[in-house]
Amino acid sequence: MQLHFLGTGAGMPSKERNTSAIMVKLLDENGEMWLFDCGEATQHQILHTSLKPRKVSKIFITHLHGDHIFGLPGFLSSRSFQGGDEPLTIFGPAGLQQWVEQTFSLSKTHLTYPLHFVEVGEGIIYEDEKFTVHASELRHVVPCFGYRIEQKDLPGELLMEKVQSFGVPKGPLLGQLKRGQDIELENGTIIRAKDVVAPPKKGFTLTILGDTKYCEEAISLANQSDVIVHEATFDGSTTDLAASYGHSTNVEAAMVASRAGAKYLLLNHLSARFLPHDLPVFLAEAQAIFPQTFLTSDQSVFNWSNDKLF
Template sequence: MQITFLGTSSGVPTRGRNVSSIAVRLPQRAEAWLLDCGEATQHQLLRSDVKISQITKIFVTHLHGDHIFGLPGLLASCGMAGNVSHIDLYGPSGLGEYLDACLRYSETRLSYSIKVHRVKEGLVWEDKEFYVMAAPLKHKVTAFGYRLVERDRAGKFDVNRAIAMNITPGPIFGELKQGKVITLADGRMINGKELCGEPQIGRKIAYCTDTIFCDSAVDLAQNADVLIHEATFAHQDSEMAFQRLHSTSTMAAQVALLANVKQLIMTHFSPRYAPGNAILLEDLVKEARMIFANTIPAHDFMTYDIAASMPIN
């Protein structure tokens, strides 16, 4: 699982940062999922290694413009990518009406199907390999955070050991790989778990923006490999954060600490902390690390590989 940050600014784009969007790539499925889709996200995708044709799902946190203004253009372009057959979109009430109006008044005809799913608290989507949960955050409009979970997988099956035990290769290997107890023709009972290595724990990503500190964010992020959390303001500007229902760097760090996550990646930075101002982005990072040491700031086009637990660039 790889996370690519396509936009890390809050509210408005800057010369160095676009507005909110994140791509999560699933190489084993040749798929990419988007978390939010701010204005110009499709341009950011063209400058990244993420293929537009691989997008199958888009999860929207809330309906503020810096998180959705890129959707109509991206959906229109996806139809020209060649391989897109269907895209599922998930978000709060009103997302479907917004897209219907944009496509209708621009007379845009999509060459593929889309389906808009209204998000409620709890399970959003699942299959045999992954599932996605949502929880309400605390913002000026209805907003949800998301938790993307890769299901645990059975440990590697020891084929050579099974053959050495005179177990005939075939369908029975599939059952043993699942950890089942099998009775062989000769009467022996074989526990598949004894022929498998340690289970592979699935990876977990939590995405929380826009929100002020809230318990539901802590719950959503429990034991996540990566927590992506907004840090719009510095601690010094906490009064402004409370007024606008956004998080400070220290709030993001408190969520990470309480949720026992492995890595905190802060994003959604206010342009007020650009070079030349009294408080800089580096100051926000220092504040967060005083509470949660494993904190890094995101920047546009940064890619984070969860398996390697380190930023690639």
């Protein structure tokens, strides 16, 4: 799994940061890419990458503020021009479908692929054989959701030393064992899959939170996550101001990660008030509470592999 941050700013674009958009690349897991929020000029940000819009199969919108959706009509229409013909599903709050469809109707925009909408509520909003996605409403000034992406357990690896000790030949029998099926050798020996296959490996859990002030809902949704992406529009000196706007500070984001028992925290959605020379102190404030905290920036990429983020 890879996280590619296309926009990490808050409210409006700045010279350093575009508005909100995160691409989650699941190419190794299921051959798909999922986009979380689509702020203004997201498609421009993609032009500076090797990302292919036609590979995006799902878009998850946290809320209907412009810095999270104003890039959506352009992205969707450009996907047609760029050869996208596979269906795309958009998950988001009530009103999102109306806004997109009305925009397309007034602009006479035609898509070359099926577009589906799922109105998000509390609980599981998507599930397949590999992933489950939970949504929970946070505390912002408009309805806003966080998303918890859970990868289902992965099959255990075949223990080749044990397999070879039993004299299992190369070929279809190995595949049967890996799929959890017992086999019988030509000499009549029964090999139990449980004896030669390692236990299932736990999948990763990624929680991407929309705009929110510090709240129990965020902590609950992010419980025991491997990676949390949390907004940090303000810093520790402006806690009351952050809450009044329905936002969080860097310190509060670190508190959420700590209380949730997470492994890693990525600070996102930073105000333009924080200039590059402010960021070392900004990061240190959060790391004092939750050491495994990192700052995101436009075009920054984080990889998850072997239970580590790098």
